Amino acid sequence: MNSSFGEKIKITIFGGSHEPEIGVHIQGLPRFTAFDLKELQEFLDERAPGNSPFTTTRKEPDLVRPERGLRIIDNLAVITEPVVTLTIANTNTRSEDYKNLRDIPRPGHADYTAWIKYGNRLNMAGGGPFSARMTAPLCIAGGIALQLLRKEGVEIGAHLYSVGSIRDAALNPLNPDIPTTSGFPTISREAGEKMKEEILSARKAGDSVGGIVEVYAKNCPAGLGGPMYDGVESVLSPIFFGIPAVKGIEFGAGFAASGMRGSENNDPFRMEGGQVRTSTNHHGGILGGITSGMPIIARLAFKPTPSIAKAQQSVSLSRKENETLSIRGRHDPCVAVRAVPVCRAAMAIGLLNMIMEEKE
Ligand SMILES: Cc1cc2nc3c(=O)[nH]c(=O)nc-3n(C[C@H](O)[C@H](O)[C@H](O)COP(=O)(O)O)c2cc1C
Numbered sequence: 001m002n003s004s005f006g007e008k009i010k011i012t013i014f015g016g017s018h019e020p021e022i023g024v025h026i027q028g029l030p031r032f033t034a035f036d037l038k039e040l041q042e043f044l045d046e047r048a049p050g051n052s053p054f055t056t057t058r059k060e061p062d063l064v065r066p067e068r069g070l071r072i073i074d075n076l077a078v079i080t081e082p083v084v085t086l087t088i089a090n091t092n093t094r095s096e097d098y099k100n101l102r103d104i105p106r107p108g109h110a111d112y113t114a115w116i117k118y119g120n121r122l123n124m125a126g127g128g129p130f131s132a133r134m135t136a137p138l139c140i141a142g143g144i145a146l147q148l149l150r151k152e153g154v155e156i157g158a159h160l161y162s163v164g165s166i167r168d169a170a171l172n173p174l175n176p177d178i179p180t181t182s183g184f185p186t187i188s189r190e191a192g193e194k195m196k197e198e199i200l201s202a203r204k205a206g207d208s209v210g211g212i213v214e215v216y217a218k219n220c221p222a223g224l225g226g227p228m229y230d231g232v233e234s235v236l237s238p239i240f241f242g243i244p245a246v247k248g249i250e251f252g253a254g255f256a257a258s259g260m261r262g263s264e265n266n267d268p269f270r271m272e273g274g275q276v277r278t279s280t281n282h283h284g285g286i287l288g289g290i291t292s293g294m295p296i297i298a299r300l301a302f303k304p305t306p307s308i309a310k311a312q313q314s315v316s317l318s319r320k321e322n323e324t325l326s327i328r329g330r331h332d333p334c335v336a337v338r339a340v341p342v343c344r345a346a347m348a349i350g351l352l353n354m355i356m357e358e359k360e
């Protein structure tokens with residue numbers, strides 16, 4: 001099953017969690033531009049599963065394989081064709097964990113709705129095409145987009161804004177920057193330690209916990225986007241909602257703006273070095289759907305992982321009876337942790353689309 005996003009840059013993600021491979025076709029990248037494969041692999045490694053006690057135990061190397069449309073010279077990949085294809089092998093599938101879930105759907109996952117729509121035609125082991133595994137090819141496209149955007153001066157970063165009720169230190173909305181910490185994606189090391197405890201405590205209880213990822217883009221040119229459906233929020237939201245388990249998105253002050261007065265929420269304009277800037281950034285870099293030149297800021301709310309070890313109430317679809325379900329298998333206790341690079345990838349693809357459109 002394929003899933004596509006974008007017009008100027010079109011990505012098509014294919015494969016499934018327990019198929020031989022997953023991958024992405026990317027159409028419309030500027031020809032004869034190069035990107036660094038080693039840097040792309042390092043970006044993929046940030047998302048890869050199985051590398052810490054805070055993720056699923058399904059360990060995958062997630063090695064990027066250039067397949068089509070690229071000429072490889074040492075670590076450089078030069079884009080030579082209108083469509084490029086890259087893949088990743090699935091090397092560590094354990095489909096027997098999913099046998100009983102064909103009949104007894106997991107509460108909170110896509111098992112039941114996929115059965116309603118596709119019956120038994122889809123290989124749903126590992127979550128099939130609904131799995132977070134599909135965010136690996138998203139990160140291939142996003143990792144390439146991040147490198148191309150950096151050439152334009154655009155920087156995209158993200159951090160774990162919260163896990164359960166524990167909040168990270170605040171990002172500076174006027175000049176966001178994420179210091180490199182100890183391998184855990186928070187600004188504050190102390191907040192990171194508390195989040196780790198919360199995640200391990202949920203896992204120990206056979207449970208899971210939700211979280212929020214905050215993502216920013218700075219040095220983005222003013223003037224991208226347009227009114228209504230051409231707006232930056234309208235372009236970014238579909239790619240953000242394509243990430244499994246995303247249940248809410250806010251830009252700038254977001255929902256909190258609804259509790260403010262206009263005098264508090266409006267960002268005063270001022271001149272700075274001959275350029276129009278704002279003194280605060282409640283608008284998150286977007287006014288009327290168009291970028292203002294201030295940092296773009298979005299927060300993505302992730303629900304707690306649906307697959308939990310605790311016994312849950314479900315049904316047998318064949319016997320039409322209530323059932324108690326106990327899930328075996330390997331699952332993230334908090335999906336938001338590994339979603340941090342995924343949010344950067346999604347933001348990069350969305351913005352590259354708009355920047356390329358502007359260049360036409
Ligand atoms: C990085 C990441 C890792 C995830 N890991 C798991 C997991 O291990 N187990 C699981 O049940 N769901 C996991 N999910 C969430 C499911 O894929 C998702 O909840 C499911 O496909 C249903 O889609 P929905 O939540 O968008 O409705 C993960 C999501 C992300 C973004």
Ligand SMILES: C=C(O[C@@H]1CC(C(=O)O)=C[C@@H](OP(=O)(O)O)[C@H]1O)C(=O)O
Binds near residue numbers: 049
């Ligand atoms: C493999 C990844 O995460 C998977 C995401 C996932 C889900 O339901 O989304 C379920 C689990 O799959 P499995 O049962 O095959 O181990 C996770 O391990 C990955 O992100 O690369």
